[in-house]
Amino acid sequence: MSNTILIIDTATENCSAALHHEGKTYAQVEEAPREHSQKILPMVDDLLAQAGLTLNQVSAIGFGRGPGSFTGIRIGTAMMQGLSLGADLPVLPISNLAAMAQGAIDLGAKEVMAAIDARMGEVYLGHFVAKDGLATLVGEERVLKPQDAMAQWQLQGDAVVAVGTGFETYPELLADERLEFDARCRLPTAQMMLPLAQAMWQAGEALPLEQVEPVYLRNEVAWKKLPGRE
Numbered sequence: 294m295s296n297t298i299l300i301i302d303t304a305t306e307n308c309s310a311a312l313h314h315e316g317k318t319y320a321q322v323e324e325a326p327r328e329h330s331q332k333i334l335p336m337v338d339d340l341l342a343q344a345g346l347t348l349n350q351v352s353a354i355g356f357g358r359g360p361g362s363f364t365g366i367r368i369g370t371a372m373m374q375g376l377s378l379g380a381d382l383p384v385l386p387i388s389n390l391a392a393m394a395q396g397a398i399d400l401g402a403k404e405v406m407a408a409i410d411a412r413m414g415e416v417y418l419g420h421f422v423a424k425d426g427l428a429t430l431v432g433e434e435r436v437l438k439p440q441d442a443m444a445q446w447q448l449q450g451d452a453v454v455a456v457g458t459g460f461e462t463y464p465e466l467l468a469d470e471r472l473e474f475d476a477r478c479r480l481p482t483a484q485m486m487l488p489l490a491q492a493m494w495q496a497g498e499a500l501p502l503e504q505v506e507p508v509y510l511r512n513e514v515a516w517k518k519l520p521g522r523e
Contacts, residue, residue: 408459
């Protein structure tokens with residue numbers, strides 16, 4: 294089965310793209326919170342050029358589906374829609390919390406708590422364990438106030454890696470001595486998403502575009518699908 298996967302992510306301060314083709318990975322990332330819409334497509338074009346490919350030769354497109362910045366998620370979703378429609382590509386939606394957890398697992402972590410600053414005094418939170426080398430969600434991804442998150446920890450081990458900007462904004466979340474912050478995975482990247490995307494592709498879990506929606510975790514945020522695709 295062909296395995297050329299392109300991934301884009303603009304859901305947080307990072308703007309990033311990654312391409313896996315014939316065993317090689319091409320990637321770009323830049324922390325540019327207000328320039329995603331200007332930077333992401335040139336990144337894609339550059340990666341395709343490096344690999345000597347056109348978009349029509351890609352097997353599937355992955356994207357950071359959230360949670361994260363509302364504006365960033367909307368930009369990434371719109372860009373994904375355009376690329377998917379332009380080349381009739383199936384889609385691999387990847388959690389931004391899972392991406393950071395995967396980054397930590399690739400560095401040796403066995404259990405990870407991922408938290409993204411959600412503004413308004415809250416954090417997006419996900420608890421993950423490594424299974425066959427992949428970040429596997431325990432329970433559900435949630436948006437919580439820091440004090441509520443701490444009250445609901447259900448950590449499985451004594452050494453848990455903490456990743457994400459939520460721990461920087463709310464350092465009190467690190468009061469639990471079992472948690473150790475790893476700044477190397479403070480923001481997700483498209484490259485971190487590659488192992489998850491490849492596993493989804495191999496499992497036949499790529500989705501048609503009309504079945505894909507971003508994930509905000511806040512109920513009051515609505516996403517309007519493309520016209521005619523409700």
